[in-house]
Amino acid sequence: MAVSTRPLAVALAEIAGADAVLDDPATLAAAAMDGVAPRWIVRPPSAERLAAVIALAADEHLAVVPRGSGSALELGRPPARVDLIVDTTGLDRILAYSPADQTIDVQAGVTLGALTAHVARHGQMLALDPAGGRGRTLGGLVAAAASGPLRARYGTLRDLVLGVRFVQADGVLTWGGARVVKSVTGYDVPKLMVGALGTLGLLVELTLRLHPVPAVEETRLAGFATAEAAGGFVAALLDTSVQCSRLELLSPAASTACGGAEAWSVAIAIGSVAEAVRAQMSVVDALVARGSGQTRPAPADVWSRYGAAMTAGDLGLRVGTLPSEVSRAAREAIATLGAAAAVGACATAGVLDVRASGVGVAEAEAAIRRLRASVAPTGGSVVIQAAPRALRERVDPWGPIEPGALALMTAVKRQFDPAGVLNPGRFVGGL
Amino acid sequence: MALTRDVIDALRKILEPDALVTSPEGRMVYECDMHTLYKGAPDVVALPRTTEQVQAIVRVCREHRVPIVPRGSGTGLIGGAMAPRGGVMVGLNRMTAILDVDLPNRCATVQPGLINLWLTRAVAERGYFFAPDPSSQMVSSIGGNVSTNAGGPHCLKYGITTNHVLGLQMVTGAGDLVWLGGKTPERPGYDLTGAAVGSEGTFGLVTAVIVRLLHAPEAVKTVLAPFATIDDASETVSAIIAAGIIPAALEMLDQVMIQAIEDGVGAGYPREAAAVLLIELDGPRAEVEAQGERCAAIAREHRALDVRVARDEAERALLWKGRKEAAGAVGRIAPAYLLQDAVVPRSKLPEIMRRLQEIAARHRVVMANVFHAGDGNLHPLICYDDRDPDELRRATEANEELLSACIALGGSVTGEHGVGLDKAKKLTLQYADADLNFMYRLRRVFDPDHLMNPDKMLPSHPACGEGFRPARPVLPPGAWI
Structure with missing residues (x-):
């Protein structure tokens, strides 16, 4: 252990409490991010003590990585330095x-x-x-x-x-x-x-x-022959006054995982009072029929199945595009990553969540570049949510940001964190 | 401060001959917004038609270190669109084009001077609307709505302007033309659009806005419920929200207001009521029916004198006409008024309304109430005669006392009108030094030379010194040396 390391641990313990500082080698090794182990982990018991920890970190020029449950640590560029992980799970009130x-x-x-x-x-x-x-x-x-x-x-x-x-x-x-x-x-x-x-x-x-919470929420799964047909149905539904609580266009793999047909599908949930759910679902059914789709009731746990499908695999992407373009982007994702990729696409928010597994680094890199090129004309983006370090080193996980906006973002970061204490290097543009 | 000849000459080269107001009588028109207590005429008013002209104006002002004050329709209520330090006012009300309507993506791109209601009129036939609906929507501009993050009765359900802005183009105080956000809602990076909406012209001049359009609901139901006491009406509001119903709008008007409106436009509000609630539900027909019945039952449980449902669009329009023209109708009660816009947690509505009546009585002022009860956003019009200095003093004191009472209940200084010059000093009620310091520094990123809309939004202009220096945590001295 370096000479300077022990006294800082003492100071951290004095600020955050002795129980709040972890610096035994096994724990630190287990907390490594992208292979970079922190020098300390602090789990402050209060906001005030957490603030004092950051003040110390700033004085000592430490690189601080905030960590909650630790489930999104693959979001962002691999860190060059991790001195101190600040664990927020002690702030649980x-x-x-x-x-x-x-x-x-x-x-x-x-x-x-x-x-x-x-x-x-x-x-x-x-x-x-x-x-x-x-x-x-x-x-x-x-x-x-x-x-x-x-x-x-x-x-x-x-x-x-x-x-x-x-x-x-x-x-x-x-x-x-x-x-x-x-x-x-x-x-x-x-x-x-x-x-x-x-x-x-x-x-x-x-x-x-x-x-x-709505009195009743009911979900339908509607299967379609093609992604275009599913997208056409979504567009028609959004041009009505039907108020969906969830509306996801699903790739065949995602559809199967959710209990739907092995086809492009749309999961439609409506939450309201029972009569309003019934009345709106009949509009949905008519639109599905007009779009030559097949409706089936969704399993009771459809949305937890959706959640499982959207966390499976070691490659996670989030695609942003125009709402009218989500079915095209979904097709593009399948074309680049293969039919086994699970895609859930929300046409109101213009967001697609994509999950895949077993994709090699070079293959994933090519797929991301191709997807980025396809959504670029819409002002869209492809952000890597989860992937091994090797991929995130080869391709910027955030993708390009429009230069004018990035210049302002850089100025904001410099204004509030000129020394680069908070999560340095991990955000867009290397901020 | 007077402008040099050079500035005027430079502006003349940028603008058409009729787009520069320099005469004293012409400039007087721009000395205040709807908050007429604050006056400050600009040295010159520029009325650009293009983004390029806006950028060129900013360039000239930067070169000569002249303050820039943006203005839309001038219907703001906070002393925002006036020039306390003179300088160049930029009136954006000649930039009124709808640049693009994109219904498949449910958005439109508009110039800042476009009148709010014109946008809804342009898309209503196709079943869409622009949700923010300030009472001024027949005259206020979308750029002004964005600048103040304007609300309106229906923001109870639909949210205020920021929830409906996808992107904007801005000439920053640094002189740069930038696009923040865009048609695609999901974007990595800092949400600068979110930070810029509601920045009251202190970041720059907005030259285009991309707004969301919503599909019109299947059904609308408007209910009028009069009460014998303000207490009963307030309790009804809290009970409706607590029942898990989010009406599209939930407005309260008190007796002073009812009389003034009935004397004026005549909306059909019962004159004998101490207060009326205007409850509007929209959405799927069956949901509206079920919630309408529930709201009516809650009103009756709280001793409503009557529960009247508007039978047709004409009756609904009349009920709303009274509400929307309330501020104008107050002219019948007193020559002038102060308008408060503070917010309380909505469960505290009965408590603050009792407090308000007590404050009005003690200061011997008339308060006419017409407000967004559903989200706890008060709008008392505190009446005074501007020829009587003592009345103004009492009205001012009552206003300040009410604001402090709202904050003490966990509320907010302004719900939808904004800060402007009027409430800049009041931010210290809600924010500590550290919070204000953060805001100053954010402003500086966009406007490094402190030229944009000086004296507005924050308690003192940064040029006068940072003022707010937050204390850092005290660390154990030398423990790690």
């Missing part, structure tokens, strides 16, 4: 829940599953269902801008985060937004934190908007 206001204040280490269980007894939910999300921390979900099929009706975290408390790169605890559902006081700082991968501030608390 629900701070305030007001069912009558449909808002909740939580610490960032609370998992989606814990929050869901807490608010379910009041018939409420956080309208967020990313694949494999229940065990993930809310701070991590926000930092990664995760989303799932419910985005069709409720939007993304951008629409659900009302307030944020975070620790800036110099250790200063900062708050932005509001604890009420409507506020335009000051700049919309919460928006800046969604999807920023903790590079502008380490999230410690969130105020979130909740929604009532």
